[in-house]
Amino acid sequence: MNAHRIAIAAFLVVVVALAVLPLAADKFYVQLFAKIMIMAILAMSLDLLLGYTGLVSFGHAAFYGAAGYALALLTPQYQAANFWTSFPLAVAASALLALVIGFFVVRTRGVYFIMVTLAFAQMLFFLFFDTKIAGGSDGIYIDVRPVAKIGDWQPFRLDDFTHVYYLALVLLVLTYALLRLILRSPFGRVLAGIRVNEQRMLSLGYPTFRYKLACFVISGALAGIAGYLSAVQFGVVNPEMLGWHLSAAVMMMVILGGMGTLVGPAIGAAIWMLLELGLQSLPSAGGVDFGKHWQLLMGGFIVLAALLLPNGLVSMIAVLRNRKGGIGG
């Protein structure tokens, strides 16, 4: 068996394991893993920018939150929105936002890109935090979840946590497949070329601005899928969804798992969410409530990870395997 077959087998095992999980686990774990899968979609969407195109976006939460807010604003009070219209509209809202923000940020490079993406995301954060649109700083509840009716037939119910779980699983697999297709296409090759040497791609006659902008929009739209799912799962949207702490967390997920691998960021999302949960349930020690102040340890973890894990966990596995085979790293 070669490495490619092992990878496909492992992928199938994970998907099947995720598919049967709700049969065995109780509500808490089903919801936790649904949340992890939502974060995995978000992390993979960022990997397209970060790992494949070399655009370090520090404002990715904006597109995640935008779709959530779009659903909140599309939901009439005390009534349900229609899933089949609200889902594409919410994703389109994220894509449109990415188009507008991208139009400005894609002109910049390197450290400017990092700062500008963060600044525009924070602008959106303050727009929802300071004004009374959709509940201001408290956020807004989506009391009645969207209904997915086709005529009289209702294939799934979004107020059922198991159905939300399966919807997240299906969308996770679809997002992964779509990204793989994009990356394999000539378009994906151009993105890789831009990452390695943008000047060269320009000289070859590729309008790199347009390619980067298109990539930014696709990435934003996929982040919107995650944001919509999150709003549906918990029935609440708040400015935190747009905030830079989430943007940084997604970046960590991508780095942890390994940039430019797609599977890596998904694994990174799982590690991150479980780590967060673990740290939050820490007891008090020496007069300090570590469970309450879990971000202290999370911060220390990020510092160490940035120092010690330049290419993520996936690369660690590769390094270990090479050592075993005697090739050496």
Next chain:
Amino acid sequence: MDFFTFLIQVLNGVQYGLLLFLVSSGLTLVFGIMGVINVAHGSFYMIGAYFAWSLSEKLGSFWVALPAAIALTVAIGLVLEWLLIKRLYKRDHLYQVLLTYGLILVFEETRSILWGDDVHGVSIPAILSASIPLTENLSYPVYRLWISAVCLLVAGLMVWVIQKTRLGMTIRAGAANREMVQSLGLNIELVYRVVFAAGITLAGLAGMIAAPVSAVFPGMGNQVLIVCFVVIVIGGMGSVKGAMVASLLIGLVDTFGKVLHLEIGGLKLLPELSSMTVYLLMAVILLWRPEGIYGRRL
């Protein structure tokens, strides 16, 4: 808006702008000289403010607290550079952002453990607590003028050190070619350590002198950080002159955005959307000059 109200707003805008300059010049220096993007820069603004508050309470005087707080901030900067930052010089910006973001969480939580999450106030020192009367019911506080004066003094000092002293010469040479300066027998590592400590102390100092006019509260550093990013994008990364021009521009735009009333077709724009104004300014500059007003062409 009559003349004196306008004057007060201009003075407020300039004072806010100069304070922003103090913070963002530290950020731009550390990047321009060492090539490190320090996302935790805003945390030192917060740490400075908390030092000013906590030490004034303990030592009983703002004037004793101020030098003590500066000394503490410098010490933190030196240790931090030696422990972590020096490992970032050759790393990609992405890892610099991550590591320093991790530091933000550490600083915020340490602050929460040491001082709690309440909002505090620092009283204005007695000698500067007067107000200059302008009209019958309008006056301008002396303390705000003092803030502007301190910022201008520090800005002048900074330009003098960088342009006119031997240390400044080494710093400029080190920014241009680190290895060459090292091979000439100059201790560039020490210079970098000093520059980093000085950079974050500028942010800390801004927090200390701003503490009596703005409250001391959790997350105050992050607000400032984002505005500093806008300053640097507008002014150009690594340019002290750009930081000055952009800071004043943003100080004035932000201040007038909060007091002017603007309504187009019944849609209330200002002051309702005043928190957007500086970002819109940034967007316009990005279209015109993506590398900032005084930045090098990308």
